[in-house]
Amino acid sequence: MPTKTFSASDIRSIDKVSRLKLINSISGFKSANLIGTADKNGNKNLAIFSSVVHVGSNPPLLGFITRPETVPRHTYQNIKETGWYTINHIHSGIYEQAHKTSGKYREDLSEFEEVDLTPFYSDDCAAPYVKKARICMGMQFVEEHFIEANGTVLLVGAIEEILLGDNYRSEDGALDLEQAQTVAISGISSYHFTQRLDKLEYVRVPEELSRE
Amino acid sequence: MPTKTFSASDIRSIDKVSRLKLINSISGFKSANLIGTADKNGNKNLAIFSSVVHVGSNPPLLGFITRPETVPRHTYQNIKETGWYTINHIHSGIYEQAHKTSGKYREDLSEFEEVDLTPFYSDDCAAPYVKKARICMGMQFVEEHFIEANGTVLLVGAIEEILLGDNYRSEDGALDLEQAQTVAISGISSYHFTQRLDKLEYVRVPEELSRE
Numbered sequence: 001m002p003t004k005t006f007s008a009s010d011i012r013s014i015d016k017v018s019r020l021k022l023i024n025s026i027s028g029f030k031s032a033n034l035i036g037t038a039d040k041n042g043n044k045n046l047a048i049f050s051s052v053v054h055v056g057s058n059p060p061l062l063g064f065i066t067r068p069e070t071v072p073r074h075t076y077q078n079i080k081e082t083g084w085y086t087i088n089h090i091h092s093g094i095y096e097q098a099h100k101t102s103g104k105y106r107e108d109l110s111e112f113e114e115v116d117l118t119p120f121y122s123d124d125c126a127a128p129y130v131k132k133a134r135i136c137m138g139m140q141f142v143e144e145h146f147i148e149a150n151g152t153v154l155l156v157g158a159i160e161e162i163l164l165g166d167n168y169r170s171e172d173g174a175l176d177l178e179q180a181q182t183v184a185i186s187g188i189s190s191y192h193f194t195q196r197l198d199k200l201e202y203v204r205v206p207e208e209l210s211r212e
Numbered sequence: 213m214p215t216k217t218f219s220a221s222d223i224r225s226i227d228k229v230s231r232l233k234l235i236n237s238i239s240g241f242k243s244a245n246l247i248g249t250a251d252k253n254g255n256k257n258l259a260i261f262s263s264v265v266h267v268g269s270n271p272p273l274l275g276f277i278t279r280p281e282t283v284p285r286h287t288y289q290n291i292k293e294t295g296w297y298t299i300n301h302i303h304s305g306i307y308e309q310a311h312k313t314s315g316k317y318r319e320d321l322s323e324f325e326e327v328d329l330t331p332f333y334s335d336d337c338a339a340p341y342v343k344k345a346r347i348c349m350g351m352q353f354v355e356e357h358f359i360e361a362n363g364t365v366l367l368v369g370a371i372e373e374i375l376l377g378d379n380y381r382s383e384d385g386a387l388d389l390e391q392a393q394t395v396a397i398s399g400i401s402s403y404h405f406t407q408r409l410d411k412l413e414y415v416r417v418p419e420e421l422s423r424e
Contacts, residue, residue, distance in 0.1 A: 174398070
């Protein structure tokens with residue numbers, strides 16, 4: 001049973017950096033993705049995000065949280081300008097380069113070059129993919145929601161294309177993220193391997209306890 | 213370089229169950245949390261969510277995606293009714309019980325009892341916590357956003373209390389999720405241990421390349 005309690009005022013009184021690290025780690029493990037975009041002139045941007053979240057399967061929708069007015073603002077601006085972006089899983093072979101995209105580079109530089117990740121384009125998506133990625137999605141902007149409490153935005157997009165470096169699909173159709181060496185993030189800078197503990201069945205409730 | 217391509221029409225033509233599993237696994241690893249609520253009469257509900265996402269640190273805000281009109285609708289209704297909920301990390305000692313909360317139990321039954329997870333209350337939060345959890349947050353409803361594309365909702369809440377079963381905080385203030393044995397989810401039913409690969413530093417861009 002949890003025994004150590006931080007009240008709302010305790011949380012507020014933690015120093016700023018320590019609180020940032022605490023709150024960034026408290027939602028649990030996070031997805032690790034690179035979002036690729038380009039402006040209408042073709043200037044490319046690449047940024048790491050740990051907030052990509054499943055919104056729905058049919059239609060296939062993903063969301064992510066971003067700050068429209070601050071770093072990495074190019075991602076937001078480019079998506080609004082072109083309607084397109086790519087989401088690329090970060091795997092154990094590129095996590096250090098992916099992390100470097102969080103640096104504040106000059107406006108005229110592209111993170112693709114600065115962190116040495118080569119972009120490439122498919123025929124059907126107007127935004128650049130990461131060539132070394134193993135699981136990538138071509139995304140089209142669908143809707144956005146301004147979160148008044150802190151000025152962030154939930155940006156929702158539709159999966160228009162899926163690119164895989166190999167057959168990472170299991171027999172049941174799911175992706176085997178461990179085979180692709182996709183990593184998980186905790187906090188603002190910890191990268192984790194995973195090891196499957198279990199794959200559980202759909203839960204069937206005994207008839208006398210079930211509402212169906 | 214990714215070589216296998218699924219176009220938008222390829223994705224639509226995948227059979228329903230297989231597509232559900234594919235799209236649920238494509239955002240990367242997901243947080244594994246139990247959300248505890250009660251209605252105004254004290255009837256308790258417990259439901260597993262893999263969509264809890266970090267929204268901001270100051271103020272401390274978390275979001276999650278839910279379907280207001282379908283299962284597990286009690287979570288949404290109870291939060292709207294009372295304003296309170298708890299988020300409890302799923303660790304390797306309770307993942308099987310946590311998974312069982314996804315079953316469709318009769319309206320008069322509480323998942324806490326049906327999956328044998330004991331609830332408890334703190335002094336400052338009106339919603340029930342999971343006694344066996346090691347990292348828990350007492351949450352108050354802040355705002356909601358209806359996602360028109362599929363009828364889901366992003367529900368945003370403020371962290372009003374943090375309960376820890378032990379000192380899982382690292383020296384820098386972050387939580388050590390591995391020490392607490394917090395698990396990650398992939399797809400709809402895979403549970404994963406993690407192993408830290410690396411903890412990287414804040415990225416400092418050389419002055420000549422930096423915009424600051």
